[in-house]
Amino acid sequence: MRHLLILTLVAPLVLSACKEDVADVPPPAELSEETLSFFCQMNVAEHGGPKGQIHLAGYPQPLFFAQVRDMVAYLKSPERDAEITAVYVSDMAQANSWKNPGTGNWITAEAATFVIGAGVAGGMGAPEIVPFATEQGAAEFISRYGGEPVPLSAIPDEAALAPVDLTQVLETPA
Numbered sequence: 001m002r003h004l005l006i007l008t009l010v011a012p013l014v015l016s017a018c019k020e021d022v023a024d025v026p027p028p029a030e031l032s033e034e035t036l037s038f039f040c041q042m043n044v045a046e047h048g049g050p051k052g053q054i055h056l057a058g059y060p061q062p063l064f065f066a067q068v069r070d071m072v073a074y075l076k077s078p079e080r081d082a083e084i085t086a087v088y089v090s091d092m093a094q095a096n097s098w099k100n101p102g103t104g105n106w107i108t109a110e111a112a113t114f115v116i117g118a119g120v121a122g123g124m125g126a127p128e129i130v131p132f133a134t135e136q137g138a139a140e141f142i143s144r145y146g147g148e149p150v151p152l153s154a155i156p157d158e159a160a161l162a163p164v165d166l167t168q169v170l171e172t173p174a
Contacts, residue, residue: 026055028088028106029062037066038074040124047123048099048172050090050131052109056082067122068114068129072152072160087152092130093137098173107131109152113138116159118147121170129159145173 031051035044044051044066052071053062059082065071068089074080075087087109092098094105098120112131115138122128130147132138138149 025086026062028086028104029053029055029064031064031103035064037070037124038063039070040066042066044123045103048097048101049120049122049128050092050095050101051123052087052089053106054084055086055088057085058082062086062088067124067126068131069122069126069160070124071109072129072155075152076157076160089131091133091137092141093132093134107133112152113149114152114155115141115145115147116150116155118142118145119170120145121172125170126164127159127168127170129155145171 031044033043033045036042037044037047044064047066050068052065052068054065054071054074055062063074065074071087071089075084088106089109089112090101091105091107091112092101095101109131112133113135115130115132118128118130118141120128120130130141132141135149141147142149
């Protein structure tokens, strides 16, 4: 009986804490013509391929990335100051084209299926890590360009942190 009383008193506190956590997750920000990529400070919209954005606690605007590979490199970096509150990527199944990936087709990175090893060039010319909202979207891309589907947590370090071979010929999807 005593355990039931404790549970009755504690449960509302736990549930309200969960609601606060969800409310603290910022929504994805829309890309604009002025959006700059975090690493290179180049205009994100001028580069094709999927994009990423990372929201940090205490910062009003997210960090944008012209290439998902760069975003994953940031996530794998041990040298971050602020807590990450949300990570979004372009759903390439909803993209108009590789050149025009869209400005509002964001999905959470944790829920995305990523294609690695497809040999396609991202917005900055390096091999890209391509996100999809569904496994079917990833499978259709793989049937055309190759690669393998993985969740965010299984993206190997070398997919984002390995040196780029500038002599490698990469395909730019349509």
